[in-house]
Amino acid sequence: MYRIAVDRSQGKLLIISIQNFGSRELLNYIAKRYSIAKDRRQRILDNRSSQLRYLKLVKCFNIAGGLAVAAKNLPLFEELHIHLTFISEEDIESVGRYCPLLNSFTLNASEYDTPVNLISADDGQALAISKSMPELRHLALIANTLTNVGLEAILDGCPHLVSLDLRCCYNIDLEGDLGKRCREQIVDVKQPCASCQDYEFYSEFSHYCFSNDDSTFRD
DSSP states (O other): OHHHHHHHTTTOOOEEEEESOOBHHHHHHHHOEEEEESSSSOEEEEETTTTOOEEEEESOTBOTTHHHHHGGGOTTOOEEEEESOOOOHHHHHHHHHHOTTOOEEEEEOOTTOOTTGGGSOOOHHHHHHHHHOTTOSEEEOTTOOOOHHHHHHHHHHOTTOSEEEOTTOTTOOOSTHHHHHHHHHOSEEEOTTSOOTTSTTHHHHGGGOOOOTTOEEEO
C-alpha cells in the first residue's frame, strides 16, 4: 500500500509516516531514483520522492542503515522524527550531509534501550548530530545516552537551536556553566528529569523515566 501511494504521488510526496513495519527496503523504494521512458529512444532518471519534506518513523525495527542510502535522494528534506526505532551514527551523518535544509530532528526512545543501558554513557549519536546538522532549530533526544561532552558538542555544532528536549537523558548534568550556557543559547530546554507525560508514546515509554514536573526551564 505504501509503495502504491508513493507511485501515485508522481514525485510530489511531501509527508510520510511509517509505524510498526518500516524497513530499509521501503525507505530505499521511497527515495530511489528510477527510470522513466520519455520516448522510445531516451530514458531519464527521476526521483519517486524528491519533494519529500517530512518523515516520521515509529517502531520500525529494520531501519538502521537505510537512511544513510535514502538521504542522498532527499535534497529538500526538512524534518525527521524517529521514535522507538534504532538508527546508526552513519544514518545521522548522511542525513545531515545530504539534507542541508534539515531544521527539526527527533531521536526519541530507541526500542532497544532499557533503564539499565540508558545509564551507560555513549556520545556517538550526539557527536554525529553536532558534526553534520548545523542548521537545526529543534532537537529532541528523549532517553539518549549522551553525556555533557556530547551536549557541549551539540551546542557548538548547532548554534541555531531554539528548542532542545533532554528528558530521560540521565548522563546529563545541567548544573554549573553548561546549564547556564543552555539557558543563554536556547529558548526552550527540557531537562533530564522533566515529565514525559505529554510525550505521544508515553504509554510505551513510561518505564524509562523518572519525572519531575518542575524541571523544565525557559528563557
